[in-house]
Amino acid sequence: NAGVTQTPKFQVLKTGQSMTLQCAQDMNHNSMYWYRQDPGMGLRLIYYSASEGTTDKGEVPNGYNVSRLNKREFSLRLESAAPSQTSVYFCASSEQGAYNSPLHFGNGTRLTVT
């Protein structure tokens, strides 16, 4: 059982380049989330999708876009990368909303923007 799979594991971008982070879950979960984790800042929610066909902004959405492609997949796009977006990005899923079912995380994408 793979759980939550994120690709790529590592990425280096130059300022202004674009890229898409991929996330897929095989647990038939309804809700999916994108977080970023920075030293001293903890985990911060970028975007979430409560159910297939819906997406909403989290705490730090600027500079990002998301697509809930289907129930399994939730992608995060950086249109024009900036050094401030250097971070570790985690995708997570939950059976229902995060308030009453735990989040299951992938192992992250480590992104460096130079």
Place this chain on the structure above:
Amino acid sequence: QKEVEQDPGPLSVPEGAIVSLNCTYSNSAFQYFMWYRQYSRKGPELLMYTYSSGNKEDGRFTAQVDKSSKYISLFIRDSQPSDSATYLCAMNIQGGADGLTFGKGTHLIIQP
């Protein structure tokens, strides 16, 4: 306001000791409380999950929630070197679909 405070550590204790990890919060609407463990270069994994006030025990781990004080704790008994990790508290409100509010994590080191 969704603010959760957690001492980043590092907290270093000898093997076999009882470990106490804590978080305080300001939003009295929080009702769901969780502890996640994160090993280096891995994603967080759920360790304990509690609803409202009270205690919950699972093996060597005990989670406590004191809503009157807005204070939650995780106790680890008979600590092992394999418990060395970062521990994140997380919480959410009733009906809160927009993910969890996390503490910044406490880095725990168990010395053999």
